[in-house]
Amino acid sequence: MIRERLQEIANERPVVAPAQRDAEPMSAPAAAETVAEARHLSVWYGDFQALRDVSLSVLGRRITAIIGPSGCGKSTLIRCFNRMNDLIPGFRTDGEVQFEGRNIYARGVDPVEVRRRIGMVFQKPNPFPKSISENVAFGARVNGYVGRLDEIVERALRQAALWDEVKDKLHKNALTLSGGQQQRLCIARALAIEPEVILMDEPCSALDPVATLKIEDLMRDLIRSYAIVIVTHNMQQAARVADYSAVMMMAPDRAGEMIECGLTREVFTNPTDKRTEDYITGRFG
Amino acid sequence: MTRTAFERQLAEIQEDMLVQASMVERAIGRSIQALKNRDADLARQIIADDVKINHKRYETEEKCVKLIATQQPLASDLRTIVAVLHIIVDLERMGDYAEGTAKIALTLADQPPVKPYIDIPRMAQVAIRMLTGSLEAFKNRNACLARDICNQDDEVDALYDQVYRELLTFMLNDPKTIERSTHLIWVAHNLERIADRVTNLCERVVYLVEGKVEELNVSRY
Numbered sequence: 276m277i278r279e280r281l282q283e284i285a286n287e288r289p290v291v292a293p294a295q296r297d298a299e300p301m302s303a304p305a306a307a308e309t310v311a312e313a314r315h316l317s318v319w320y321g322d323f324q325a326l327r328d329v330s331l332s333v334l335g336r337r338i339t340a341i342i343g344p345s346g347c348g349k350s351t352l353i354r355c356f357n358r359m360n361d362l363i364p365g366f367r368t369d370g371e372v373q374f375e376g377r378n379i380y381a382r383g384v385d386p387v388e389v390r391r392r393i394g395m396v397f398q399k400p401n402p403f404p405k406s407i408s409e410n411v412a413f414g415a416r417v418n419g420y421v422g423r424l425d426e427i428v429e430r431a432l433r434q435a436a437l438w439d440e441v442k443d444k445l446h447k448n449a450l451t452l453s454g455g456q457q458q459r460l461c462i463a464r465a466l467a468i469e470p471e472v473i474l475m476d477e478p479c480s481a482l483d484p485v486a487t488l489k490i491e492d493l494m495r496d497l498i499r500s501y502a503i504v505i506v507t508h509n510m511q512q513a514a515r516v517a518d519y520s521a522v523m524m525m526a527p528d529r530a531g532e533m534i535e536c537g538l539t540r541e542v543f544t545n546p547t548d549k550r551t552e553d554y555i556t557g558r559f560g
Numbered sequence: 561m562t563r564t565a566f567e568r569q570l571a572e573i574q575e576d577m578l579v580q581a582s583m584v585e586r587a588i589g590r591s592i593q594a595l596k597n598r599d600a601d602l603a604r605q606i607i608a609d610d611v612k613i614n615h616k617r618y619e620t621e622e623k624c625v626k627l628i629a630t631q632q633p634l635a636s637d638l639r640t641i642v643a644v645l646h647i648i649v650d651l652e653r654m655g656d657y658a659e660g661t662a663k664i665a666l667t668l669a670d671q672p673p674v675k676p677y678i679d680i681p682r683m684a685q686v687a688i689r690m691l692t693g694s695l696e697a698f699k700n701r702n703a704c705l706a707r708d709i710c711n712q713d714d715e716v717d718a719l720y721d722q723v724y725r726e727l728l729t730f731m732l733n734d735p736k737t738i739e740r741s742t743h744l745i746w747v748a749h750n751l752e753r754i755a756d757r758v759t760n761l762c763e764r765v766v767y768l769v770e771g772k773v774e775e776l777n778v779s780r781y
Contacts, residue, residue: 426635449604509630510632512635514634542637543634543638544634544635544638544639544771545635545771545772546635551635552635552636555634555635556563556633556634556636556637557563557566558637559562
């Protein structure tokens with residue numbers, strides 16, 4: 276019997292199925308709609324060109340990070356999305372910033388209405404010297420909202436993951452809160468007027484690591500309802516939170532240019548542009 | 561701007577990996593030598609030296625983890641560290657296969673050989689050539705060379721087939737050779753696995769250079 280079995284084995288070719296790949300190929304997240312878009316945007320401050328021919332799509336329910344060395348035009352670009360640069364002397368643009376099917380820089384577009392739809396959170400928390408509740412209700416009040424403001428306040432504070440920490444002291448001055456809480460309050464203030472897009476210009480640069488992580492967690496929660504654009508100097512932060520990353524660089528004439536934009540995991544693990552590689556690996560900039 | 565300290569540490573983990581690879585390469589060659597020459601002392605030495613290979617792996621792994629934790633590597637730096645982390649594990653396993661062969665050499669040292677060893681040393685030769693080539697591909701960031709080396713795995717598989725069948729024939733003809741032949745099949749199997757691990761190493765070279773994980777050669781075994 277054993278001899279026969281051995282002979283059988285000797286005659287047959289071993290057949291082993293090829294191992295199946297465990298890992299799925301890297302794929303893009305499910306399709307998202309473009310809610311705002313810079314198209315061939317150039318910006319000047321007087322004679323100085325700050326941005327040259329920049330195009331960037333902001334996708335709904337996604338976080339888009341803008342990274343790059345100091346002075347490359349990141350803040351100029353993000354501020355173009357809600358016309359925050361309008362009051363800077365000598366500011367002018369070429370190209371377009373599209374939002375809901377129209378160029379927000381077109382004649383007749385009300386910048387205040389644009390800012391209501393595209394909110395902004397700044398580098399340093401900037402609450403008004405008013406109560407927590409009044410800070411959040413401020414936007415709704417100046418926009419002429421006549422309903423129950425306390426409902427708006429609670430909803431926005433809950434969305435900003437601050438409600439549990441402040442619900443018993445809504446009438447206290449906002450300046451008594453910690454830096455991280457103040458920044459979340461500013462996010463709540465931006466959310467209270469129900470924008471479509473939230474722009475964040477280095478929102479964590481003045482915060483400690485714990486407060487930073489809370490804001491990052493909050494951002495991931497918020498993209499269930501909003502599109503977020505964040506400017507950050509912290510590349511680890513971009514890598515942690517952003518779905519898409521756009522890399523900007525300064526050209527020899529100091530105008531900011533977009534050199535690469537794509538899925539964050541691609542940009543951070545296998546960038547296509549050598550300048551991106553040099554920048555994110557800390558060998559440049 | 562450069563990151564001198566980081567670049568030095570990055571070079572160091574690659575150097576460590578190459579040192580481990582040369583230890584493994586030597587262990588494979590010497591294990592076959594011990595088998596052929598029925599050299600029990602050499603076999604014992606290989607078994608003892610395997611601890612050093614394992615130690616080197618953990619030492620490099622610790623350095624890699626420290627680099628990730630303290631330097632936040634990205635792009636090709638990150639890919640280098642990830643590739644090294646994978647390769648040192650494959651190298652350690654190759655060392656274990658060489659150790660396994662040495663243990664068999666020790667068992668067979670006081671017994672007459674079933675047959676003159678021809679194909680097993682050839683398998684070892686090809687496996688070592690593949691290992692050396694894959695390290696060359698790593699050093700030169702050469703994905704083409706890595707792909708070429710993977711194709712050589714078929715040669716090892718074919719030799720393994722041949723050894724397996726030949727030894728079965730011996731066992732059929734003379735059941736007294738079953739124990740020794742089975743041991744030799746294990747040796748051939750160890751060499752086949754080593755070559756297969758080299759293809760993993762080549763896949764990591766392709767990942768390092770091109771940033772994509774690609775299965776290059778599916779072994780028949």
